[in-house]
Amino acid sequence: MKKGVFAILLIAIALIGLAIYSYHLDHSTVITKVVTQTRTETLPPFAYPDLYGLSCTYTVFFNGTAFYNGTATITSHQTETTTIPPPYYANLWVEMLVASVVLLLIAFLLIRRK
Structure with a gap:
């Protein structure tokens, strides 16, 4: 016994x-990953990319005036979330x-x- x-x-x-x-x-297990994408776009010359926080290039003339030359670099950050169940x-x-x-x-x- x-x-x-x-x-x-x-x-x-x-x-x-x-x-x-x-x-x-x-x-559950949660995995978060940040994905960064950078692209260069051509914008019309009358656009104001500085208002949207875009990095852009300017052409400066001798008289002190700056003209936007039409290209802007746009960076976007996105998060991808993956959930793994138990x-x-x-x-x-x-x-x-x-x-x-x-x-x-x-x-x-x-x-x-x-």
């Missing part, structure tokens, strides 16, 4: 360990914990019965 109680205790302790491990796995068995930690508590109670009752 002692061998049976010892086996039940070992199984209950193993189930408690698996329940704790599954509890820590039971969340494994299908990770939400079974409650059932494993209940089963291990029941096995511990059975082992306790078998010990007390002697």
Whole structure:
């Protein structure tokens, strides 16, 4: 009878360990990555790229006037988010914990019965 109680205790302790491990796995993993894209565009000469925060090139004449030469560098930042769900068995930690508590109670009752 002692061998049976010892086996039940070992199984209950193993189930408690698996329940704790599954509890820590039971969340989604989110990976966020920033993607930067740079492009050069030709804008009409009457556009004012400085108003939109674009970096652009100017042609400066001898009399001090600056004329926009028609090219602007546009940089855009976008974030890509990937969500990885938990494994299908990770939400079974409650059932494993209940089963291990029941096995511990059975082992306790078998010990007390002697």
